[in-house]
Amino acid sequence: MTRTTLPAPGPLVRARAYLGRAAAIGVAMARFAKLGRKDGVDNGVRAFRALGREIGGALRGRGGDRDCTLCGWSGERFGPIYYVDSYREDTLCYACGSTDRVRLLPLFCRDTLAPFFGEKRRRVLDIGPLSNSRRFFPDDVDYVSFDLYAPHAMVRGDLVAAPFADATFDLWVCFHVLDLIEDDDRAMRELYRILAPGGVGLLDNAMNWNAPTEEYGRARPEEAMHRRRYGHDLPDRLRKIGFEVEIVDVERTFDEATRARYGIHPRKFLVCKKPSAGAA
Ligand SMILES: [Zn+2]
Incomplete structure (x- = not known):
């Protein structure tokens, strides 16, 4: 570890x-x-x-x-x-304000994705970063943080027109950002474009797995300005764009003692892979 x-x-x-x-x-x-x-x-x-x-x-x-x-x-x-x-x-977390979905990222990146990071030096894009989220990732990565507003982001910009060349990153993290964006389809296409073939995206949103996506038609102040609640159709939307999508269930990924110690509750998030060049 x-x-x-x-x-x-x-x-x-x-x-x-x-x-x-x-x-x-x-x-x-x-x-x-x-x-x-x-x-x-x-x-x-x-x-x-x-x-x-x-x-x-x-x-x-x-x-x-x-x-x-x-x-x-x-x-x-x-x-x-x-x-x-x-x-x-x-x-x-009383000290840093992290929630369970944030605390699971260092575990997932540093342990579950250890072989991916061990293969070569990876280029990482952290979308909607926290002030301390550089710690999610191993030390030896090329790290860029990106946000529309956050003053601590290294690059400021809009995900629907991401200021990065095609295939710039080997991994991105996009946790609880898409549900804030009006044109989320365009944002998903940008996420695909900026990822290198063979690259991996980690995507999470507030989800209702028992229903299709509910569009609110506006940003709801009482729901942290979310514009929708994603549902079970989200993986297929991403597949249509070209991603291979895997649904990660944290109850299968981390044992009970680990989940208790780090306060990680049952949840699922998405691993979005861009097929390698030449893959059928
Ligand atoms: Zn903390």
């Missing part, structure tokens, strides 16, 4: 993280109250209680069996993540 052990955040970093979390919960509650969503406000109260338990445990010096793959935080449980009508415990 190539993952390096990260130093755990010190007490000051922890205190600042917990304060920041409390402020974020307060802001979200105010927003939900303004939207008239009592369910959202109630979820905020539950989140405050979970934060209180976490701080209490930390003050008593109680260790934990949860570890963040990104920042080295450890504790009893990850924090909850919630929207107006959903609440999921043990998901959000």
Whole structure:
């Protein structure tokens, strides 16, 4: 395993993280109250209680069996993540704000994809990067981060007209970006174009695997500005563009102990391969 052990955040970093979390919960509650969503406000109260338990445990010096793959935080449980009508415990890293879908990426890239990265030096495009997402990938890659707005992105631009030549990258990561883009078909074609033959794309969105894609017709503020909820037709849409699509089930990919330790919940994401040149 190539993952390096990260130093755990010190007490000051922890205190600042917990304060920041409390402020974020307060802001979200105010927003939900303004939207008239009592369910959202109630979820905020539950989140405050979970934060209180976490701080209490930390003050008593109680260790934990949860570890963040990104920042080295450890504790009893990850924090909850919630929207107006959903609440999921043990998901959000109090220190770096990563969620389970983000924490699984370093595991997947550094372990599951170790042979891919071991073959040669890879060119990686990180679309919609977090400030610390360089850590997803092995050290010896050529890394480019790309976003429409994020100040920490190395290249700023729009995915529907990606400012990269054809076949520039061996791997891209596109987590929770497509559902924000109006012309997602064009974005998918760009994702195909900029990937080298034999290259791999890791794609994730909020999914409802039991229904076809639901188009909202607008960006929904109450759903983090998502324009749609993708459904079971997404893999076939990508196949039509030319990708070979594999659905990765994290419950099969990571054992139970690993999932518990890193707070990874059951989910599926897509591995989109561009066929090698000359492949039938
Ligand atoms: Zn973290």
